[in-house]
Amino acid sequence: MPHVPVSHRFGAAIATCLLFISLFPNPTLADESDIDSLAHSRIAVVGDSITQAGHYVSFLSYQLHTQSPGRSFDIYPLGLSSETVSGLSEKGHAGGKFPRPCLFERFDRLLSKVKPDVLIACYGMNDGIYQPLSDDRFAAFQNGIQKMIDQAKRAGVKKIYLVTPPIYDYEPAGDAFNYDTVLSAYARWEMELKIPGVKVIDLHAAMRAARAERDQPFSKDKVHPNEEGHWLMAQTIASALGARDSAKSVSEVRADPVFASIDSIRNLRWKGWMNHIGYTRDKTYPPRSLGLTEVFAQKHQEMVRILLQ
Incomplete structure (x- = not known):
């Protein structure tokens, strides 16, 4: 079989995802008003370590800003490593040093301080505790998602x-347990939700379709995607919001000065706003002053505006 460059295979994977979306319409598909409603809104993004790493958040912000240069997208990246919505934690997590944090320890403070108009939430990876599917763990995840939605709506999201x-x-051999079967069940349940004001974006199906087209995994540790994985995440979310698919590669995006400023905003805001909100993980970090976070963020936002003119 002739060698096919990785970049070509990745492009084919993206094309497969877009074909999958076009052939099987579902609640992921964008409303015409999605981009309009996001522009000039406060957008909070919550999730676990994948969201805390933040690459897909920066890539998504870049997609939105470059495709709608006359608009402002005010994104607050607020992911926390190890976090769940289920409140569950496996025995011996982090070497027995501390249990997994739960979103609801900090969610009230987040909502009252950030005052988001829009919430983007990606949970599930940690909520199954890397164990086979069980009714109790599944119910804890379902209850957590519903609680998050209810709490956000009450706060005005x-x-x-x-x-x-x-x-x-992970592609197991033989009858070995594959934790992805649990995440697939969680994703199917979310896709069945029909709640006013809530849209479900099926990243899991898009990522699974893309993985089938690749020889190499997106993640070396099975959990945390590499930059290509984060780029696919951003493309999938952006497509569901109504943005066009980008023909750029990760390296091309990273070389763009616009992205450098957008990524700086993400870094500034994660550190500044997480400290301002306060959170508990390995220990409790009490709320602190926001300081000059927004002063510096606004300088970078102005640079993005100038570069896009």
């Missing part, structure tokens, strides 16, 4: 985007 979990990037 106008639109909620649920992103189904990324894949557990």
